[in-house]
Amino acid sequence: MSLHVDLLKLASLLVNREPKKPKQASLRRAVSTAYCGKFHMLIDSASKHFIGVGNGKATHRNVLKRAFQHGTMKQASKAFFSGSPPTVIHPKLRSVTLDDLKYVAEAFVDLMDARHDADYNLGRRFVKSDANKLVERAHEARRRWENVWKTNEGAAYMIALLHLRNFPK
Secondary structure, eight states: OOHHHHHHHHHHHHHTSSSSSOOHHHHHHHHHHHHHHHHHHHHHHHHHHHHOSSTTOHHHHHHHHTTOOHHHHHHHHHHHHTTOOOTTTSTTOSSOOOHHHHHHHHHHHHHHHHHHHHHHOTTOOOOHHHHHHHHHHHHHHHHHHHHHTTSHHHHHHHHHHHHGGGSOO
């Protein structure tokens, strides 16, 4: 099983750990873990897409995974869910029309923002229903990603996740 699948399962366990009065620590870890699952899902897909999955390629995939940066991935995701990715990545990709890809990109940004609050904003109090919605959003993004990651638009998104800032609009 993949790390991202295990992380998403763990996020679900954490959000439901205390059924009646969930602790902030459990809810915060659930939100943070859901984001980590989403992050690892994207970099795992990209490394498999660009390097391949054959024997002897795991080392190269792991090196590529280290090149992804959270900030660049957020910037790329915003460009894709707003429908205005750089056309130089894929000349025919004037705007993103795939609802699943837009969902994945927007969920990444939402989960990253929530993860930041969960890890650093002690003034924010999480409630179980909100944490559960975020965890479910990560699961739904995973399901939708399966529909698009092997498409040309999915490939363009993965390229942007790796290096958007060096592409002109």
